[in-house]
Amino acid sequence: MISSDVLRGHLDAIILRLIVDSDRYGYELFSEIGRQTHERLQIKEATLYAVLQRLERQGYISSYQGEISGGSKRRYYHITASGRFFLRQKSDEWRETKEIINIFMEDEVL
Secondary structure (H helix, E strand, O other), X not given: OOOHHHHHHHHHHHHHHHHOOOOEEHHHHHHHHHHHOOOOOOOOHHHHHHXXXXXXXXXXXXXXXXXXXXXXXXXXXXXXXXXXXXXXXXXXXXXXXXXXXXXXXXXXXX
């Protein structure tokens, strides 16, 4: 299991990447993170919704009411143009970060 500290600064980009191709609702995002990481990345639902609220305040996503499920309407999230730009920046930043970390961590330490 990866320390949550390692990924904390990347949650915004992870969420944006998940909605860049199609709009999704909160629990769907939560489930998809677990599925794609084989449950190695587990974030609390409260954390996920805090990230979504922050991304919406910053103008990187917008939300709308969708279909009714289980008696209530689902809130779907859609990436905005500024969110796509931010995601490109974060992706570039991540590639550079990996290159730098690999310089020091590529060889196994005994």
